[in-house]
Amino acid sequence: MLLEVFLVLGTLLIYFLFSKKDEETLPFKDGWWGRGQKPVTKEDSSIRPFKVETAEEELSDLFRRLDQARFTEPLENSFFHYGTNSVHLRKVVSYWKNQFNWKKQVEVLNNYPQFKTKIQGIDIHFVHVKPPCLPEGQAAKPLLMVHGWPGSFYEFYKIIPLLTDPASHGLGDEHIFEVICPSIPGYGFSEAPHKKDFNSVSAASVFYELMLRLGFSEFYTQGGDCGWLICTNLAQIAPSHVKGLHLNMVLVTKLGLSHLLSILLGRYFPGLFGFQDEDVRRMFPFLKKWLHKILSEFGYAHIQTTKPDTVGCGLNDSPVGLAAYILEKFSSWTDMEFQNLEDGGLERKFSLDDLLTNIMIYWVSGCIVSSMRFYKENLQKGIGTQKHDKLTVQVPTGIAAFPNEILHIPQAWAKKKYTNIVSFHFMPRGGHFAAFEEPELLAKDILQFVDKVEKEQLWKKKGE
Amino acid sequence: MGDVVCAVPEKTSLRKRKRRGEPGIVASLGAAARRARADMWRETLPNAWESIMSRIRSFDYSQKNAVLVPVAALGVGGMLLYWLRSGRKIKTIDMGEGWWGAGERPPKGKEDTSIRPFKIETSDKEIEDLHQRLDRFRFTPSVEGAAFHYGFNSSYLRKVVAYWRNQFDWRKQVEVLNKYPHFHTTIEGIDIHFIHVKPSYVPHGQAVRPLLMVHGWPGSFYEFYKIIPLLTEPAKHGLNEGDVVFEVICPSIPGYGFSEAPHQKEFDSIATARIFHKLMNRLGFKEYYLQGGDWGARITTNMAQMLPQSVKGLHLNVVFVTLEGLGKVISIMLGAYVPWLVGFSREDARRLYPFMQKNIYDVLRESGYLHIQATKPDTAGCGLNDSPVGLAAYIMEKFSTWTDKSFLHKDDGGLESKYSLDELLTNVMIYWVTSSIVSSMRYYKENFSKDPNIHNRVGVYVPTGIAAFPQELLHAPRVWAKDVYKNIITYTYMPRGGHFAAFEEPKLLAQDIMQFVRKVEQL
Numbered sequence: 001m002l003l004e005v006f007l008v009l010g011t012l013l014i015y016f017l018f019s020k021k022d023e024e025t026l027p028f029k030d031g032w033w034g035r036g037q038k039p040v041t042k043e044d045s046s047i048r049p050f051k052v053e054t055a056e057e058e059l060s061d062l063f064r065r066l067d068q069a070r071f072t073e074p075l076e077n078s079f080f081h082y083g084t085n086s087v088h089l090r091k092v093v094s095y096w097k098n099q100f101n102w103k104k105q106v107e108v109l110n111n112y113p114q115f116k117t118k119i120q121g122i123d124i125h126f127v128h129v130k131p132p133c134l135p136e137g138q139a140a141k142p143l144l145m146v147h148g149w150p151g152s153f154y155e156f157y158k159i160i161p162l163l164t165d166p167a168s169h170g171l172g173d174e175h176i177f178e179v180i181c182p183s184i185p186g187y188g189f190s191e192a193p194h195k196k197d198f199n200s201v202s203a204a205s206v207f208y209e210l211m212l213r214l215g216f217s218e219f220y221t222q223g224g225d226c227g228w229l230i231c232t233n234l235a236q237i238a239p240s241h242v243k244g245l246h247l248n249m250v251l252v253t254k255l256g257l258s259h260l261l262s263i264l265l266g267r268y269f270p271g272l273f274g275f276q277d278e279d280v281r282r283m284f285p286f287l288k289k290w291l292h293k294i295l296s297e298f299g300y301a302h303i304q305t306t307k308p309d310t311v312g313c314g315l316n317d318s319p320v321g322l323a324a325y326i327l328e329k330f331s332s333w334t335d336m337e338f339q340n341l342e343d344g345g346l347e348r349k350f351s352l353d354d355l356l357t358n359i360m361i362y363w364v365s366g367c368i369v370s371s372m373r374f375y376k377e378n379l380q381k382g383i384g385t386q387k388h389d390k391l392t393v394q395v396p397t398g399i400a401a402f403p404n405e406i407l408h409i410p411q412a413w414a415k416k417k418y419t420n421i422v423s424f425h426f427m428p429r430g431g432h433f434a435a436f437e438e439p440e441l442l443a444k445d446i447l448q449f450v451d452k453v454e455k456e457q458l459w460k461k462k463g464e
Numbered sequence: 465m466g467d468v469v470c471a472v473p474e475k476t477s478l479r480k481r482k483r484r485g486e487p488g489i490v491a492s493l494g495a496a497a498r499r500a501r502a503d504m505w506r507e508t509l510p511n512a513w514e515s516i517m518s519r520i521r522s523f524d525y526s527q528k529n530a531v532l533v534p535v536a537a538l539g540v541g542g543m544l545l546y547w548l549r550s551g552r553k554i555k556t557i558d559m560g561e562g563w564w565g566a567g568e569r570p571p572k573g574k575e576d577t578s579i580r581p582f583k584i585e586t587s588d589k590e591i592e593d594l595h596q597r598l599d600r601f602r603f604t605p606s607v608e609g610a611a612f613h614y615g616f617n618s619s620y621l622r623k624v625v626a627y628w629r630n631q632f633d634w635r636k637q638v639e640v641l642n643k644y645p646h647f648h649t650t651i652e653g654i655d656i657h658f659i660h661v662k663p664s665y666v667p668h669g670q671a672v673r674p675l676l677m678v679h680g681w682p683g684s685f686y687e688f689y690k691i692i693p694l695l696t697e698p699a700k701h702g703l704n705e706g707d708v709v710f711e712v713i714c715p716s717i718p719g720y721g722f723s724e725a726p727h728q729k730e731f732d733s734i735a736t737a738r739i740f741h742k743l744m745n746r747l748g749f750k751e752y753y754l755q756g757g758d759w760g761a762r763i764t765t766n767m768a769q770m771l772p773q774s775v776k777g778l779h780l781n782v783v784f785v786t787l788e789g790l791g792k793v794i795s796i797m798l799g800a801y802v803p804w805l806v807g808f809s810r811e812d813a814r815r816l817y818p819f820m821q822k823n824i825y826d827v828l829r830e831s832g833y834l835h836i837q838a839t840k841p842d843t844a845g846c847g848l849n850d851s852p853v854g855l856a857a858y859i860m861e862k863f864s865t866w867t868d869k870s871f872l873h874k875d876d877g878g879l880e881s882k883y884s885l886d887e888l889l890t891n892v893m894i895y896w897v898t899s900s901i902v903s904s905m906r907y908y909k910e911n912f913s914k915d916p917n918i919h920n921r922v923g924v925y926v927p928t929g930i931a932a933f934p935q936e937l938l939h940a941p942r943v944w945a946k947d948v949y950k951n952i953i954t955y956t957y958m959p960r961g962g963h964f965a966a967f968e969e970p971k972l973l974a975q976d977i978m979q980f981v982r983k984v985e986q987l
Contacts, residue, residue: 003787004831007824035608061600068593070849072902074842075729076566082909083843196607299839303832309606310615310861311832314847314854316602321847321854328843369604376614 005294012255012384026236026388029205033185033193034121043118045213050114050125050189052106058364059102062319066097069320080331080344084324088343092327093320095352105357112160116189119209120202125189126182126210127153131164140164140178141243141450142216144207144234148225149371150326151433152188152361153181154354159439163446171443175450180214182207184226184374188361192370199377200226201388204233208241217241220453222446224248224434226374233388235395244422244453246398246446248434250409252417253384259413274412278426282401282408290407297332297406300325304375312369322368323359330355333432335404349437392416398423398449400442404431423449555922557769562735564718564726565653575650577746582646582657584722586638590897594852598629601853612864612877616857620876624860625853627885637890641686646722649746651739657722658715658743659685663696666709673776673981674749675710676740676767680758680782681904682859683964684721684894685714686887691970698978703971708978708985713747715740717759719903721894726903732910733759737766741774750774755977757781757965759907765948768926777984779929779977781965783940783949787823792944807943811957815932815939823938830865830937833858837908845902855901856892863888866963868935882968927987929954929980931973935962953987954980 032038071086079085112127131140143163145156160179167173183190184203193202207230211219220243223231228249235242252259262273267284270277283289303311315322331344338345346355362368378386397418401408403426411424425445430438563569606618644659666672675695677688694701695710716723717736726735740763744752753776754764761782768775787796795806796819803813816822836844848855864877871878879888895901928949932939934957942955956976961969 004824004828008828065600065850068597068850070899072842072845072849072899073727075906076727078729078842082906083840084846086842086846089846194605194608196609295835296839299832299836299844302828302835303844306829306832307615307861309604309610309618310857311836311844312604313616313618313621313857314851316604317597317600317851317854318847321850324843324846328840366602366604373607373614 002291002295005291008383009255013257013260024391025239026201026233026391028208028237029201030120031195031198031202031205032121033195033198033202035194038121043121045117047115047117047213050116052109052114052189054102054106054364062363063097065319066093069093069318071320079342080328080339084328084331085342085344086324088346089320089324089327092323092346092352096323096356100353100356102360105353105360108157108357109154112157114189117210117213119206119213122185122191122193124182124185124191124206124210125153126180127156128178128180128214129160129164130178131176134176135173138176140176142211142214142219143177143179144211144219144221144231145179145181145435146184146207146221146223146227146230147181147187148223148227149187149374150329150358150362151225151436152358153183154358154361155433155436156181159435159443162439162443166443166447169440171447175447175454177220180211182210184230186370186374187367188365192367197377198374199386200229201233201237201386203230204237208234208238211241218243220244220246220450222246225432229378232393235393236388236391239395242395244396244398244450245393246400246449248400248402248442249405249432250399250414250418251407252409252413253389254417262412275410279408279410279412282403283410293336293406300329301375301379304372305379306376308372308376309369312372315368316366319359319363322363323356326359326362327355330433333404333406334437335431354436393418394420396420396422396453398445398452400425400427400434400445402427402430402432402434402438406432422452556772557734557737557766557922559738559741559770560734562652562731562738564728564731564735566727569653575653577649579647579649579746582648582722584638584641584646586634586897591634594634594896595629597852598625601625601851611875612861612872616861616864617875617877621853621857623876624856624885628856628889632886632889634893637886637893640689641890644689644692648722649743651742651746652735654718654724654726656715656718656724656739656743657685658713660711660713660747661692661696662711663709665697670707670709673708673710674744674752675712675977676744676752676754676764677712677714677966678740678754678756678760678763679714679717679720680756680760681720681907682862682891682895683758683967684891685716686891686894687964687967688712688714691966691974694970694974695977698974703974703978708981710753713744715743717763717907719907720900721898725900730910731907732914733762733766734770736763737770741767741771744774751776753777753779753981755779758963762911765924768924768928769922772926775926777927777929777953777981778924779931779980781931781933781973782936782963783930783932783945785938785940785944785947795943808941812939812941815934816941826869827938833862834908837905838912839909841905841909842902845905848901849899852892852896855896856889859892859895860888863964866935866937867968868962887967923950924948925950927951927953927984929976931956931958931965931976933958933961933963933965933969935960937963953983
């Protein structure tokens with residue numbers, strides 16, 4: 001396993017030593033993702049209101065499956081080291097059957113206006129929340145927020161009010177947003193692509209069309225996990241439309257000689273490599289915080305990149321299996337130490353209602369398999385091999401670096417790709433699911449970033 | 465002289481440390497042992513040396529030379545020989561001890577060593593429950609043109625499920641499974657399941673050789689059902705390999721099928737090897753043959769490393785090689801151009817190259833299951849123990865791709881070109897009715913979280929036979945296998961067949977086992 005990783009890293013190293021960065025834009029990726037042949041007639045571009053619905057049958061089917069779930073006893077003293085602990089899972093399932101109220105949660109979901117519109121052959125679902133009130137003369141700033149895996153648009157439900165109505169939450173009223181949270185095609189209520197090759201650039205192109213269709217020619221984007229990649233691609237496709245790009249997660253896919261040197265020596269000569277003390281604290285010891293973590297936490301990515309239809313198959317049939325698979329991430333990726341707890345620390349940062357609502361979105365839409373295919377479409381040719389990996393990002397970028405994020409990327413590394421970093425902050429607490437776990441911290445960081453961009457009219461400056 | 469003694473152990477341990485990668489407990493114990501040997505030499509030597517020196521100083525010049533030079537030569541030679549041999553001294557794996565039952569190990573009381581006959585049973589309730597789950601399975605349509613590239617194809621899965629629901633007869637298959645005698649016996653706190661098949665007729669004077677055959681993942685003892693009659697009654701099946709006849713024992717690895725799953729952590733292939741030795745011992749065998757593929761290859765190799773005196777011969781259809789070490793890297797690079805220089809045959813070169821494609825990309829593409837099972841088995845297996853269709857897709861995907869890589873391009877995964885649906889589903893049912901998928905996956909975590917090279921550093925000296933099947937995932941040339949298997953008696957390039965050799969090509973495998981055993985008996 002170690003050898004695999006090193007061989008891949010080594011190959012990339014050699015390859016990228018000889019490649020040079022490009023400042024061109026990423027081409028828009030047109031496509032047709034519907035079933036069969038693309039029809040000759042023009043696509044229906046209407047925007048239709050949408051409401052999440054449920055039926056008795058859906059619930060009774062779910063309960064029957066929960067009742068008949070077959071569990072396997074965990075090994076003694078294994079906590080969450082072998083994955084989701086089935087003793088705790090039983091408790092979650094019991095809550096799910098007896099206390100969780102899906103009908104009530106559906107009403108919660110429908111609190112925000114949702115819509116569907118057909119783009120490139122598939123129905124795109126999105127939430128669109130406008131500010132309840134705007135001060136005289138002020139326009140709402142459009143903000144596109146993109147979720148990741150195994151999340152959904154629901155992750156943004158706590159942060160939306162902080163952005164559409166900041167004044168009511170003590171965050172001032174200088175910048176007020178109207179928020180658009182689409183579901184990535186293949187996730188939740190967005191239709192899954194029927195053709196191969198729907199990758200992050202395809203998603204970015206679809207969301208770009210969405211924003212244009214909604215009448216926005218300039219907007220902000222925010223994302224983490226898959227959302228990080230899609231928003232980055234969007235900024236590369238249409239830099240003149242993206243006023244600012246805010247990220248709560250960054251990954252680098254090009255590791256060159258300088259990266260290698262900074263890994264070997266960065267702990268001892270941080271200043272030499274542009275590392276701050278907090279960077280060093282979060283990145284080292286390297287083996288433990290990077291290599292071991294990649295090996296121990298990325299099995300899901302490996303199997304989803306190679307055999308998504310196989311691994312997702314059972315999960316679309318067993319809600320308990322689906323819950324175990326998804327909850328494990330909400331445990332480890334919020335705090336790796338949670339693996340040492342019998343309950344995986346799940347309810348320390350999230351309520352069971354919230355966690356189960358997210359899982360139910362995957363369950364009722366039957367989208368787990370298509371959500372996993374996104375990994376294959378993006379990574380099957382290898383990490384860092386695509387055109388967008390080689391291009392930089394010139395739009396003003398703000399990065400919120402959360403301490404329990406899976407991998408920490410220092411600003412010194414990020415700025416090689418994001419050439420126009422306007423703000424980079426070490427957040428005091430929080431993990432991978434930033435909007436879900438620490439909505440206020442994230443909202444504040446977005447606001448200060450937008451403030452900087454607006455005050456200095458940074459989006460008008462073309463590239464650095 | 466003192467310099468030579470000090471320098472040599474240092475160099476050895478450094479080389480071995482580099483080969484190791486991650487240090488483990490056993491590895492550091494080994495290093496400590498080597499240091500202890502070096503210390504011993506440093507202590508006894510000066511005293512002996514002193515007494516010799518004083519004796520020699522009393523001689524005159526020419527006598528001194530006459531004595532000193534040969535003594536020096538012998539001394540240096542002896543040192544070198546000792547160093548050379550100590551690196552290759554026949555070491556064995558420590559047998560160790562274990563307790564895998566629930567809770568605390570009971571105080572010193574004799575374990576129940578009875579061997580209890582066992583029959584697989586089923587019930588209406590079990591079948592009814594299965595049918596209900598098959599009926600309510602929720603399909604996800606594949607992307608267009610996916611074949612088996614995204615994993616198990618959904619359209620073909622629908623056909624499999626329809627067959628499973630309407631034509632597959634589990635009661636009939638249970639009778640098939642029960643045609644060989646099954647048993648249970650308790651070892652180290654857990655119930656070990658095995659089948660034990662003796663030849664029905666043995667001509668007077670013919671020796672019946674005991675043969676332990678160990679399955680792997682996602683297989684089971686059932687994989688051996690077609691090869692068993694070829695081994696217990698070869699003459700009846702047109703195989704006459706010099707009157708070699710076996711009685712076959714096929715256990716289920718603890719955590720698989722009808723063997724109880726360990727309740728404690730760290731149950732690895734070494735614990736399994738020890739338990740299987742105890743099983744054979746309990747059955748009254750002092751010496752026996754071993755055969756295995758997949759985990760079975762690892763377990764039987766460990767058995768040979770643990771108690772070589774009990775293993776008459778070891779036959780494998782899978783050889784695990786590590787690609788570490790400068791020597792290997794060089795032979796990989798040169799082997800594409802001058803295979804003969806690095807000990808590759810033409811067939812080796814054909815199977816190994818293009819190297820990156822076959823050994824790196826293909827392995828990365830096929831090892832996702834290994835990665836997730838070695839890290840989060842309880843998560844990966846949870847849904848599969850609850851959805852029989854999910855379980856079938858997960859398991860049968862391997863029977864497709866690991867039988868023939870080109871099956872990836874087929875809409876039906878080529879499954880029924882080599883196996884019947886009845887056979888494939890029976891294997892899946894064994895995992896289903898015993899709820900053993902999660903414990904079977906934990907085996908990966910228990911084996912991969914330790915020092916992976918401890919096995920390869922201890923050589924295997926028992927007579928070994930290797931059947932190299934062309935569609936096996938990774939090809940191990942004889943010259944690499946020799947690193948670990950020091951006593952290869954036969955190495956055969958099989959004409960066809962993949963990973964599940966006994967299941968797919970029972971006759972080819974049986975013939976190779978027999979010709980291997982014949983050679984061993986002639987030694």
